[in-house]
Amino acid sequence: xxxxxxxxxxxxxxxxxxxxxxxxxxxxxxxxxxxxxxxxxxxxxxxxxxxxxxxxxxxxxxxxxxxxxxxxxxxxxxxxxxxxxxxxxxxxxxxxxxxxxxxxxxxxxxxxxxxxxxxxxxxxxxxxxxxxxxxxxxxxxxxxxxxxxxxxxxxxxxxxxxxxxxxxxxxxxxxxxxxxxxxxxxxxxxxxxxxxxxxxxxxxxxxxxxxxxxxxxxxxxxxxxxxxxxxxxxxxxxxxxxxxxxxxxxxxxxxxxxxxxxxxxxxxxxxxxxxxxxxxxxxxxxxxxxxxxxxxxxxxxxxxxxxxxxxxxxxxxxxxxxxxxxxxxxxxxxxxxxxx
Amino acid sequence: xxxxxxxxxxxxxxxxxxxxxxxxxxxxxxxxxxxxxxxxxxxxxxxxxxxxxxxxxxxxxxxxxxxxxxxxxxxxxxxxxxxxxxxxxxxxxxxxxxxxxxxxxxxxxxxxxxxxxxxxxxxxxxxxxxxxxxxxxxxxxxxxxxxxxxxxxxxxxxxxxxxxxxxxxxxxxxxxxxxxxxxxxxxxxxxxxxxxxxxxxxxxxxxxxxxxxxxxxxxxxxxxxxxxxxxxxxxxxxxxxxxxxxxxxxxxxxxxxxxxxxxxxxxxxxxxxxxxxxxxxxxxxxxxxxxx
Numbered sequence: 301x302x303x304x305x306x307x308x309x310x311x312x313x314x315x316x317x318x319x320x321x322x323x324x325x326x327x328x329x330x331x332x333x334x335x336x337x338x339x340x341x342x343x344x345x346x347x348x349x350x351x352x353x354x355x356x357x358x359x360x361x362x363x364x365x366x367x368x369x370x371x372x373x374x375x376x377x378x379x380x381x382x383x384x385x386x387x388x389x390x391x392x393x394x395x396x397x398x399x400x401x402x403x404x405x406x407x408x409x410x411x412x413x414x415x416x417x418x419x420x421x422x423x424x425x426x427x428x429x430x431x432x433x434x435x436x437x438x439x440x441x442x443x444x445x446x447x448x449x450x451x452x453x454x455x456x457x458x459x460x461x462x463x464x465x466x467x468x469x470x471x472x473x474x475x476x477x478x479x480x481x482x483x484x485x486x487x488x489x490x491x492x493x494x495x496x497x498x499x500x501x502x503x504x505x506x507x508x509x510x511x512x513x514x515x516x517x518x519x520x521x522x523x524x525x526x527x528x529x530x531x532x533x534x535x536x537x538x539x540x541x542x543x544x545x546x547x548x549x550x551x552x553x554x555x556x557x558x559x560x561x562x563x564x565x566x567x568x569x570x571x572x573x574x575x576x577x578x579x580x581x582x583x584x585x586x587x588x589x590x591x592x593x594x595x596x597x598x599x600x601x602x603x604x605x606x607x608x609x610x611x612x613x614x615x616x617x618x619x620x621x622x623x624x625x626x627x628x629x630x631x632x633x634x635x636x637x638x639x640x
Numbered sequence: 641x642x643x644x645x646x647x648x649x650x651x652x653x654x655x656x657x658x659x660x661x662x663x664x665x666x667x668x669x670x671x672x673x674x675x676x677x678x679x680x681x682x683x684x685x686x687x688x689x690x691x692x693x694x695x696x697x698x699x700x701x702x703x704x705x706x707x708x709x710x711x712x713x714x715x716x717x718x719x720x721x722x723x724x725x726x727x728x729x730x731x732x733x734x735x736x737x738x739x740x741x742x743x744x745x746x747x748x749x750x751x752x753x754x755x756x757x758x759x760x761x762x763x764x765x766x767x768x769x770x771x772x773x774x775x776x777x778x779x780x781x782x783x784x785x786x787x788x789x790x791x792x793x794x795x796x797x798x799x800x801x802x803x804x805x806x807x808x809x810x811x812x813x814x815x816x817x818x819x820x821x822x823x824x825x826x827x828x829x830x831x832x833x834x835x836x837x838x839x840x841x842x843x844x845x846x847x848x849x850x851x852x853x854x855x856x857x858x859x860x861x862x863x864x865x866x867x868x869x870x871x872x873x874x875x876x877x878x879x880x881x882x883x884x885x886x887x888x889x890x891x892x893x894x895x896x897x898x899x900x901x902x903x904x905x906x907x908x909x910x911x912x913x914x915x916x917x918x919x920x921x922x923x924x925x926x927x928x929x930x931x932x
Contacts, residue, residue, distance in 0.1 A: 482705045489698040593859040615929040616781035
């Protein structure tokens with residue numbers, strides 16, 4: 301954690317200079333980003349002595365989001381792709397820098413940067429006049445280490461102030477993360493309604509018979525059940541609203557998002573588009589002769605071009621490639637917040 | 641309620657009676673509402689309150705996040721959409737590919753699925769029974785599309801079509817073709833539309849995810865290859881289509897389906913305005929391919 305005044309300087313620099321200059325200047329000057337904890341962590345777990353610095357880091361995080369939102373206007377504008385590489389690199393650099401410290405807020409902000417970068421990468425891959433390697437290289441940069449289950453588990457443990465996601469983090473899997481969260485949710489529900497716990501541990505009260513079976517399906521497989529039970533409140537997230545932006549949810553508790561994973565789904569779309577272009581070599585537009593059972597001429601054309609490369613395992617790649625390509629052509633391939 | 645015999649000297653008037661379960665939290669959950677049925681017999685309806693709702697919701701929530709639907713990942717993830725109307729909580733790989741809004745009437749018979757809706761709850765219906773619902777789209781390369789493509793109900797219809805049409809055509813028309821001749825047959829053939837339960841004794845996830853679906857488009861092709869003077873083999877195959885399904889729960893179902901239906905109903909003023917347990921429609925494309 302940086303000292304308060306250092307964080308203040310970072311925030312001031314980011315506000316005054318904008319993202320690109322910040323990364324070239326202050327961002328390099330400091331060895332890394334401050335760790336940004338959740339508001340819930342600060343209010344519930346954080347030691348009083350560390351609270352001021354933690355809040356300062358959160359303010360910096362909000363300033364960063366505001367700057368990213370400003371930057372997003374250029375991404376949404378779909379300016380000519382000549383500057384796409386630069387915009388994309390700025391976003392990926394900021395993601396790397398902010399995630400150099402793996403805190404709750406750091407990961408959300410880094411994922412937001414990636415989500416925006418994906419828009420520019422898509423335009424680069426879909427531009428047949430540019431080498432495929434340009435967009436593909438940037439796409440590979442999105443395979444960040446901080447998406448890994450062990451990183452998210454470490455963040456969740458620190459946020460909770462307890463080792464809830466098992467100690468051997470190197471071995472933890474996505475399934476482990478899911479299972480612990482489910483067990484935590486069950487414990488939290490039992491804390492809300494003690495009759496549920498009675499149902500699990502003893503003879504279920506009338507109407508609660510199924511609870512015993514439901515909870516038994518996972519509750520026996522974890523030795524840390526008691527620890528999870530003691531920290532049941534950690535598994536009570538704030539409500540989600542599909543229309544909210546990161547800026548709007550910044551103060552909310554959304555730890556489950558870390559459990560599920562923050563990697564933007566648009567990277568799947570881009571991988572399909574890149575695989576299609578690599579195999580086919582171009583983006584077809586002319587539909588095959590005769591009738592076809594496809595939603596559009598373009599989709600039929602993509603299908604026909606993909607057939608020689610199709611196997612039972614990958615034969616539907618053309619679907620996602622076409623959907624992504626047509627969205628880019630119609631300027632509808634946007635970041636998640638803009639799609640809402 | 642009791643109706644007396646209508647006097648013959650009074651003009652008849654048609655009244656519309658709207659009845660339903662009052663799930664207002666102010667009512668004692670132990671109270672049973674007496675009701676007189678049309679045949680004169682009596683019955684009672686147990687009233688639910690906020691606590692009861694929370695209990696049922698907790699079960700549904702636990703089901704959606706794995707404790708109740710272990711081994712049924714597709715069903716669990718779709719249940720999350722039902723609970724939160726938000727794909728953000730679905731696992732990576734199960735996310736929908738698109739979203740549509742479409743008008744839906746729970747009373748007008750020309751509306752798809754009004755016959756399937758067990759109760760007009762789980763959405764903000766207006767007094768005329770209309771609402772704009774969300775339709776989530778799953779492409780053919782989505783895990784939902786891939787699961788749907790394997791449903792035996794698809795295969796049975798395709799097999800019936802093949803036996804009744806393609807096999808006959810091959811016998812009649814391919815006798816004069818030289819060995820080595822091959823072709824996709826037919827250009828594309830439309831089977832359906834049709835309505836059926838998607839079930840598989842070896843895949844409970846399939847039924848819990850979709851149940852009864854309405855197939856709008858189902859097309860098939862076979863690749864025939866003449867390998868000898870009197871031998872034709874089918875060495876390639878493709879099945880493609882789309883179905884839609886209303887995601888809602890029946891109050892008449894056994895648990896846990898009726899628990900989800902109660903969450904869909906809500907309490908107090910019903911689920912109107914609630915942000916949880918909203919009905920939606922899913923549109924699933926499939927594309928199954930076996931290359932020659």
